[in-house]
Amino acid sequence: MNNKPSLSGQAADFLHHLGLNSQEIRVFQALSRSGPVSLLELSRLCGINRTTLYRVVEGMKTKSIVEEQVEEYRRKVVVAPPQIIEMLVKKEEERASFLTKNIRPFIDLLTGTAVKSQPGTKVLFYRGSDGIKQQCWNTLQAQKECMGFTYRMFEEIVSRKFALSWRDEWLKKPRYFYELYSDSLLESKKNPQVQPVTYASAFFQERYIPACVFNLNHQIDVYNDVVSIYNWHEGETFGIEIYNHKIADFYKQIFWVLWKMGKKI
Incomplete structure (x- = not known):
C-alpha cells in the first residue's frame, strides 16, 4: 500500500460540494492514502462493513469518482484519475449555468401558472403567502417607480422580516414608490399584532384617498x-400579474x- 498523506479539510469540503456524502468522503480519503485495494481491505481502512461499503462504492462508481481494476483475478477499487475529476467539475459548472439561466422560468412555474394571451402579454397566477411574497419581490424589478393602490398592510401576509428585506433592497437603487392609502x-395599522415597517425615505411617498372618493x-x-x-382576505390568498x-x-x-x-400624509 502507498503511504500518501490524508486529504485536508479543504479537500474534503471540495468533495462535499462535488456531491459526495460523509461515507463516500471517508472511502475516497482511504483510497487516496492506500491506492488500489480490495473491498475487504477497504472495509478495514474505512471502518465500514462490507455490505454497506459495497453499496457506497457502487454509488461512487456511478458518479465516476472511483474505478474498479482487475489485478491477477482480484478486483480492486481506486480513485478516479485527476482528469475525470476535472470533467466532473466541468459538468457541475454547466449544471450551475443551466440552473442560473432557468431559475426565473422555474419560479414562474412553481408559484404561478403562465397563461398564453396576445403577443407581448403574459399573465401569471399565484397562490398562497409564498406566491404573494414572490409578487412583492418582483416589484424590485421596477426601473424608476412603482405605484401602489394600498388596501392593507403587507406585513399581515409577508411578515415583518420579509418586508424589511424588501425595503432594504428597494433603497439600493434611486427609484420612487408612490402609495395611495385606503x-x-x-384601520389595519391599529392592529397591535402586526408591527408595521417604517418607510422613512424620500423615495417612499404616500397620500390618503377616502372611500367616499374612491x-x-x-x-x-x-x-x-x-x-x-394581490388578495389575502376572506379566506383566499392569491395574486395575479399582468404583463401588458x-x-x-x-x-x-x-x-x-x-x-x-389624495391628501398628503
Missing part, C-alpha cells in the same frame, strides 16, 4: 409594464388622477 389600510378594496402595484393584483403595456398604462393614468385628489 381607509382599510389606516373605494380602494384591493391591493394593486403598477410598475414598468406590469399590473400586480396598455393595461399597465391604463392603471397608471387612474393612479395619477387619484394621486392629485
